[in-house]
Amino acid sequence: MANKKNTTGVLLVNLGTPDSPSVPDVRKYLREFLMDGRVIDIPLIARAALVNLIIAPFRAPKSAKTYQKLWTERGSPLLYYGQDITHMLQEELGESYAVELAMRYQSPSIEDGLKALMKKNVSRMIIVPLFPQYASATTGSVQEKVMELVKGWQVVPTMHFISNFVEEPLFIEAWKQVATPYLEKEYDHYVFSYHGVPERHIRKSSVDGYCQLNGKCCSTYNKKNQYCYRGQCFYTTRQLAEALNIPEEKYTVCFQSRLGTDPWIKPYAETVIKELAEEGHKKVLAFSPAFIADCLETTVEVGEEFRDEFIEEGGEEWTLVESLNAHPAWVQCLKKMVLDIH
Structure with missing residues (x-):
C-alpha cells in the first residue's frame, strides 16, 4: 500500500x-x-x-x-x-x-x-x-x-x-434487512436474547445509583445508563421492534449463558422459554442482537438448545434469525x- x-x-x-x-x-x-x-x-x-x-x-x-x-x-x-x-x-x-x-x-x-x-x-x-x-x-x-x-x-x-453502536441507525437497518424475510410468516411471539452478565457488573458501572436492575430503569435510554449493558439491550430491542413493526406486547427480552451461582441480569432465558410455552405460544421467532456473527451462543444455544427446551415445554416452532455475518x-x-x- x-x-x-x-x-x-x-x-x-x-x-x-x-x-x-x-x-x-x-x-x-x-x-x-x-x-x-x-x-x-x-x-x-x-x-x-x-x-x-x-x-x-x-x-x-x-x-x-x-x-x-x-x-x-x-x-x-x-x-x-x-x-x-x-x-x-x-x-x-x-x-x-x-x-x-x-x-x-x-x-x-x-x-x-x-x-x-x-x-x-x-x-x-x-x-x-x-x-x-x-x-x-x-x-x-x-x-x-x-x-x-x-x-x-x-x-x-x-x-x-x-x-x-446501539445508536447507529444503519445497525438497526442491517438487522431489519436480515430479519424482514422471516417476517413474511406470522409468529405468536418474538424473543430478543442477549448474552448475560453478572448483576455486580451493572452495579459497578451504575451512575449515581441509577441502575436498579429492573424494568423501570431500563425503560428509557439516557446519559445515566448509556453504558449500562442491560439498558443498552432493552434500547436495542425497542429500536428493532419499532423498525420491524413488532408491537410491545408481542416481544420479550431475555438473557442467556450464565456462569456460576451469583445472580446474573434477568429475565433468564430458560424462565422466559418456559413461561412462553405455558402461556400457549406455539411459534416463536428469536433474535440475538448482542452478536454480529453466528457463533456458539447463537447457532447452538439460541438456535438449537432453546428450540429443544421450547418444544419440550409444549411449543411447536422456534426459529432463529441469523446474525449480521457478512451482510x-x-x-x-x-x-x-x-x-x-x-
Missing part, C-alpha cells in the same frame, strides 16, 4: 474462537478467556484456581462437542465472517485505510493486528470492538488490552475507540462508523 498519503488503520476486534474444536484447543481458549479479570472479576488467585482446576478441565470436553456442531469446512463462523467483513470493508474504504481483524482471545491476536497496522505506517487508529452494546467484559476488555499493548510503544498514533448492510454500517470519526 502506498504511503504518500496519511493512512488510517482500522482494527476490527471480536471476542475470539478456539483454533479448532479439539479439547486441547477449546481448553486453551477457555483458560485465556476466563482468566480475564473483566470476565470473572474476582481476585487473581481465586480466579486461577476456579478456571484452571474446575472450569477449563471439566467444561472443555463438553464445549468441544458443541464447537464441533458449529464448525464448518471454513472453520469457525466467528472467524471466517470476520475475515469476510474485513475484506469487504477494506474494499469499501479504499487505499487510504488499512483494515485488520483481531480477536480478544486466541488468533489473530490484538497484538498482531496492531503490529500489522503499524507496519503500514498508519497516522491514526480506529479500534472497533464488534459488540453492539458496551460491557466491561467485552468492549472494556478490548480497550484495556489495546492500551496495555501500546503503552510501551515509542510512538503511539492518535487512537479512537468505538465504545458501542452488505452491516458492512455499510461499519463503513459509516469509521468515516464518522474525523
Whole structure:
C-alpha cells in the first residue's frame, strides 16, 4: 500500500474462537478467556484456581462437542465472517485505510493486528470492538488490552475507540434487512436474547445509583445508563421492534449463558422459554442482537438448545434469525462508523 498519503488503520476486534474444536484447543481458549479479570472479576488467585482446576478441565470436553456442531469446512463462523467483513470493508474504504481483524482471545491476536497496522505506517487508529452494546467484559476488555499493548510503544498514533453502536441507525437497518424475510410468516411471539452478565457488573458501572436492575430503569435510554449493558439491550430491542413493526406486547427480552451461582441480569432465558410455552405460544421467532456473527451462543444455544427446551415445554416452532455475518448492510454500517470519526 502506498504511503504518500496519511493512512488510517482500522482494527476490527471480536471476542475470539478456539483454533479448532479439539479439547486441547477449546481448553486453551477457555483458560485465556476466563482468566480475564473483566470476565470473572474476582481476585487473581481465586480466579486461577476456579478456571484452571474446575472450569477449563471439566467444561472443555463438553464445549468441544458443541464447537464441533458449529464448525464448518471454513472453520469457525466467528472467524471466517470476520475475515469476510474485513475484506469487504477494506474494499469499501479504499487505499487510504488499512483494515485488520483481531480477536480478544486466541488468533489473530490484538497484538498482531496492531503490529500489522503499524507496519503500514498508519497516522491514526480506529479500534472497533464488534459488540453492539458496551460491557466491561467485552468492549472494556478490548480497550484495556489495546492500551496495555501500546503503552510501551515509542510512538503511539492518535487512537479512537468505538465504545458501542446501539445508536447507529444503519445497525438497526442491517438487522431489519436480515430479519424482514422471516417476517413474511406470522409468529405468536418474538424473543430478543442477549448474552448475560453478572448483576455486580451493572452495579459497578451504575451512575449515581441509577441502575436498579429492573424494568423501570431500563425503560428509557439516557446519559445515566448509556453504558449500562442491560439498558443498552432493552434500547436495542425497542429500536428493532419499532423498525420491524413488532408491537410491545408481542416481544420479550431475555438473557442467556450464565456462569456460576451469583445472580446474573434477568429475565433468564430458560424462565422466559418456559413461561412462553405455558402461556400457549406455539411459534416463536428469536433474535440475538448482542452478536454480529453466528457463533456458539447463537447457532447452538439460541438456535438449537432453546428450540429443544421450547418444544419440550409444549411449543411447536422456534426459529432463529441469523446474525449480521457478512451482510452488505452491516458492512455499510461499519463503513459509516469509521468515516464518522474525523
